[in-house]
Amino acid sequence: MNLLEKVKNLFGFTPAEQEPNPSIITPNERSESAPVTSKSTQTGPPPAATLREQVMRFIIGKLRAYQNEPDTAPIGLRLSVLCTNPEDEDLYRVVLWTNQPGKFQAELARQLADNYITLPKNWQFEYAFFNDTLPDTTYREGNLGLFVVDKSKPDSSPLLARVIALVGQLEQDEYILDSAKNTTFCIGRGRTTQTASGRVRTNDIVILNDDDPGFDPQKGSGNGAVSRAHAAIRYDLVQNRYALLVDPGGLPAGGNKTKIIHPNDSRERADIAGMSYPLQSGDQIELGGEVMLLFELL
Structure with missing residues (x-):
């Protein structure tokens, strides 16, 4: 304490107590007033649109051999989907637009054409769901199977x-x-x-x-x-x-x-x-x- 402060104290002149500035927030106060919360991670199956693109990529990827080969292109495709529970099957029904017959096949044909894969005008597309195991297929990846019918395979007798x-x-x-x-x-x-x-x-x-x-x-x-x-x-x-x-x-x-x-x-x-x-x-x-x-x- 210097001489001036001693004189002020002697005559009763004491400095007013400083009040904290409300505009200044200490680090501890900042953390208490604005806690940081982590975003919850989204769980569950992917959205139908994302899963639909995955299915499209699977089919297109397996048909690369037919690029620019319209004379030997498949005349039929059958997609097999392994679903372990009813929720999976419901999701894949949305993915395949089962309530809009022909829509998935039309979109698949468009994307195949974009990849230089041209199928015959009357080509067939079928799909089926399985609960236990996938049937015999031409290609398999994860829970998906694809059976391909092309002109090189001998035709069966008419049914x-x-x-x-x-x-x-x-x-x-x-x-x-x-x-x-x-x-x-x-x-x-x-x-x-x-x-x-x-x-x-x-x-x-x-x-x-x-x-x-x-x-x-x-x-x-x-x-x-x-x-x-x-x-x-x-x-x-x-x-x-x-x-x-x-x-x-x-x-x-x-x-x-x-x-x-x-x-x-x-x-x-x-x-x-x-x-x-x-x-x-x-x-x-x-x-x-x-x-x-x-x-x-x-």
Whole structure:
């Protein structure tokens, strides 16, 4: 303490206590008033868009050998997906746009073309989910498998089948399906109809409408329950079998229903758009709860 301060103290002049400046924050105060929190790490499966790109890259990468080789390009692809739980399968259904039939195939074709891989106009794309193990495939990576069918592989003999009506009335007594002549056989009420897109659809397996020639009101009393664009039977060249695909008019979302009754009396609801339901000889296909068709291999 210097002489001046001693004099001030002697006469009672003491300096006022300094109050802390609220604008000055010490390091300890800073850490208490503004704690730093770490961002939580996002867990769970990747978003569908990211996973979709991974699937696309897998397929495109395995088809590099066909770049600039349109004459030997594959005529069919079948994607197998191993899903260990229902959540995985739900995610891959979003990835493959199962509720928008044909969209994934169209996008895949576009990306293949960008990579100089041109597939035939009528090439087929199928997918299937598996819970235990993947089937035999041409290529495999992680939980994905790809089976490739190209022109260099020997063609199998045509697969023949027939469809008749057990309940309801068809335009013909029976329809013969020949995979060598056609690969998709549309089923619906009436010969032709116009779809929501404006496209005119021609049915190959015709359920008679009540104003069609030869309609029998007693025999075809339940025909009206069938949609004009109800379903289709498609030949799967990869698996060499026929499968049922349900069109929007045959789905619950369209106010309708479709079922398959197998020879062992088990029932399978066909209610997912774009899903292939394999058919075996002796299967009965129920349309709208009123018409029953019999599918048989020849």
